[in-house]
Amino acid sequence: MSKILEIKGLSAGYGSLRVIHDLDLIINSGERVGIVGLNGHGKTTLFYAIAGLTHWQRGSIILNGKQIGRTRSQGPGRYTHIVVKEGLSIMPQGDEIFHGLTVEEHLDSGAFTPESWKNRKQKREEILEIFEPLKKLIHTPVGRLSGGERRMVSIGRGMMSEAKMYMADEPTLGLAPKIGKGVLEALLKIDLKNSAMIIAEQNVALLEGRVDRIIGMHAGKLKGEASSSLSMGLKN
Amino acid sequence: MNDIFFLFLNGLTVACIYGLVAVAVSITWSALGLLNLSYGFIFSFAGYGAWLAERHLWGEPIFVLFMGIAAGILGGVIVCLLIFIPVHDKPNFTLRGMIGTIAVSLIGGQVLLQFFGPKAKLLPEFFGYSKIKILDVVITADKIGIIFSSIIMLTLVVKWMKSSRRGLEIRAMMMNPHAAAIVGIGVRKTGLYVMAVTGAMTGLSAVLLSQTYYLSPFSGLTPMIKGVSIALMGGLGSVRGAVIAAIILGFNEALTTKFIGGRYVLMTQFLLIIIVLLIKPRGIAGILDKAREG
Numbered sequence: 001m002s003k004i005l006e007i008k009g010l011s012a013g014y015g016s017l018r019v020i021h022d023l024d025l026i027i028n029s030g031e032r033v034g035i036v037g038l039n040g041h042g043k044t045t046l047f048y049a050i051a052g053l054t055h056w057q058r059g060s061i062i063l064n065g066k067q068i069g070r071t072r073s074q075g076p077g078r079y080t081h082i083v084v085k086e087g088l089s090i091m092p093q094g095d096e097i098f099h100g101l102t103v104e105e106h107l108d109s110g111a112f113t114p115e116s117w118k119n120r121k122q123k124r125e126e127i128l129e130i131f132e133p134l135k136k137l138i139h140t141p142v143g144r145l146s147g148g149e150r151r152m153v154s155i156g157r158g159m160m161s162e163a164k165m166y167m168a169d170e171p172t173l174g175l176a177p178k179i180g181k182g183v184l185e186a187l188l189k190i191d192l193k194n195s196a197m198i199i200a201e202q203n204v205a206l207l208e209g210r211v212d213r214i215i216g217m218h219a220g221k222l223k224g225e226a227s228s229s230l231s232m233g234l235k236n
Numbered sequence: 237m238n239d240i241f242f243l244f245l246n247g248l249t250v251a252c253i254y255g256l257v258a259v260a261v262s263i264t265w266s267a268l269g270l271l272n273l274s275y276g277f278i279f280s281f282a283g284y285g286a287w288l289a290e291r292h293l294w295g296e297p298i299f300v301l302f303m304g305i306a307a308g309i310l311g312g313v314i315v316c317l318l319i320f321i322p323v324h325d326k327p328n329f330t331l332r333g334m335i336g337t338i339a340v341s342l343i344g345g346q347v348l349l350q351f352f353g354p355k356a357k358l359l360p361e362f363f364g365y366s367k368i369k370i371l372d373v374v375i376t377a378d379k380i381g382i383i384f385s386s387i388i389m390l391t392l393v394v395k396w397m398k399s400s401r402r403g404l405e406i407r408a409m410m411m412n413p414h415a416a417a418i419v420g421i422g423v424r425k426t427g428l429y430v431m432a433v434t435g436a437m438t439g440l441s442a443v444l445l446s447q448t449y450y451l452s453p454f455s456g457l458t459p460m461i462k463g464v465s466i467a468l469m470g471g472l473g474s475v476r477g478a479v480i481a482a483i484i485l486g487f488n489e490a491l492t493t494k495f496i497g498g499r500y501v502l503m504t505q506f507l508l509i510i511i512v513l514l515i516k517p518r519g520i521a522g523i524l525d526k527a528r529e530g
Binding site: 051053076077078080081082084085090092096097098099100101105108109110112117157 | 325401404405407408411412413414415416417418419420421422423425
């Protein structure tokens with residue numbers, strides 16, 4: 001088992017606000033990890049810091065053996081495409097979609113490496129097998145889809161590439177429970193092989209027993225850790 | 237009847253030339269968030285590029301035309317390297333970008349003046365001097381050439397944006413820059429592509445216009461003002477809106493010249509733009525756009 005992601009002493013935030021405080025985290029290959037915490041405690045910021053989308057950050061982030069942490073972020077997003085090419089796939093929270101692109105084009109936009117761009121047709125088929133409802137909508141602009149369908153597109157986009165590290169940010173947020181469960185099921189179905197996955201969630205019950213580890217997040221720090229088979233194993 | 241046909245043709249010719257600049261302004265604005273006011277400079281730069289190529293390389297008109305387009309690409313890349321890449325992630329980028337591109341336009345114009353002098357230059361007729369007669373109206377080859385080459389250019393650009401990977405990246409960035417970063421689209425690289433493609437469009441409009449009018453260091457200023465105002469009327473960021481606005485304003489120019497007089501063109505043009513923007517603040521794109529946003 002090798003380390004896919006190794007974070008040491010990471011702090012990050014926006015302007016004078018510090019959201020992540022001196023955080024350490026190691027994710028091994030083949031692992032599915034849940035990060036659970038309330039709104040505003042830094043789950044999304046942790047993801048954004050890894051991707052270089054926060055205003056500033058410091059600390060070491062090693063993704064697949066390469067240092068991607070920077071002491072100063074040169075404006076949010078400046079290096080994100082480089083981090084993404086190292087093998088990071090982000091399935092963002094909320095409506096981070098392209099309204100005018102069709103479902104098909106949208107999925108294609110997730111295939112960022114030259115290799116996955118070549119195999120995009122086959123990959124698209126695989127994703128449509130998981131998200132059946134999207135089959136009929138393949139030529140519809142994403143702006144016309146419902147919330148659940150949009151989330152499926154956004155997660156499908158993240159699955160288009162052969163990433164090392166998948167990060168799903170609250171995949172069930174704002175969805176009806178049944179649809180949310182379906183979306184989560186799809187995430188759990190991805191064959192990780194050598195890669196790893198982090199799922200951020202507010203609802204512990206959804207992840208319990210289905211991921212390898214659950215870590216709590218509170219006020220910008222990771223707290224406690226439980227193997228997910230222990231129910232109520234979350235202690236601060 | 238003949239008069240109407242003649243007017244129609246004139247309007248279309250004008251629309252084609254300014255439409256190219258307008259679409260360029262529109263794409264740059266929505267993909268990069270940059271209101272690029274340096275197209276005037278890129279326009280003159282491309283014109284002089286074509287002129288140099290004709291003098292020193294080869295006088296073949298089609299070659300000169302393509303060299304003009306190439307010079308436009310080069311001009312776009314220069315503006316991108318000088319302005320877009322240094323300031324795109326600084327605070328207040330929209331304003332800084334606008335000021336920076338105006339600066340490039342002014343300084344660039346002076347540099348061209350220094351190099352080439354104030355004397356106006358003339359480019360060759362690219363499409364020959366032949367004429368055809370349809371419905372008793374004599375159509376010169378340059379009009380047909382202007383209309384066809386602009387339409388071909390626009391079709392190629394739209395097709396490229398629709399079917400290629402880079403085009404997909406540009407369209408994604410036009411719709412949601414933040415999400416584009418998340419899927420790994422690099423802003424700077426995409427910026428270079430956008431500026432190169434829009435530079436090519438400006439370059440084409442420069443050589444097309446300079447074969448009829450003269451080429452001088454600041455001859456790009458009027459096309460840029462017209463291009464920006466057409467883009468505004470079409471709704472900044474919409475290619476379809478810009479094309480429709482270019483046609484409307486092209487006909488307006490032809491009609492005004494015919495019935496009121498050439499010097500009133502800018503007046504009627506801005507009057508029309510103000511009326512459209514009063515009714516539809518987002519311009520013509522506001523009428524076209526039916527997609528749900530947000």
